Amino acid sequence: MWRWRIIVAAAAALAAAIGCGSKQKAADKEIVRVPLEFGGRPDALAAWAVKAQVKGIKPYLKSEKNPERITAINALGCLKGNAEATQLLLEIAHGSDARDAGFAILGLAHQGAPEAKAEIERAFASPEASLRRDACLAIADYGDRSLYPLLEKASVDDDTKVRQGAAIARKRLETGK
16 A cells, blocks of 8 residues: 555656646646546556556656656556566666666566566565565565565565565565555
């Protein structure tokens, strides 16, 4: 649930940024405001992603503004079965920005992409604690039982946030929430 709060905040920032002095077409502005019009629910982002598709999402991946970029990465994760979206998420997961990479791994897990498993395993080997934490959360989203032992490893990680991520993931797997 916390992830969707971030998405809602990012969507709000994205809509505000685009609505203020943007030179985009009115139709593009309408697509971007969809998440807010649906009350910021997770399904609103998915609806926007389906309507915008990769072509409409791509420009926001280059944004200097974190909320816009994160919203776009999460929107790609909503495009299940879309090879182009999966490829973009893989590129972001291998990029230099650990925060974006973490969201890309979460997006791959949400898509249920076969590539997610390898990316989750790779993230666990990263020196970046934020990537290891996001990998824990991705395991809960992806649901591949062969990855569950990684949560045990993460529960004794040196970083507190990684341990918290493992605890959250285990709780989500136990409760289904």
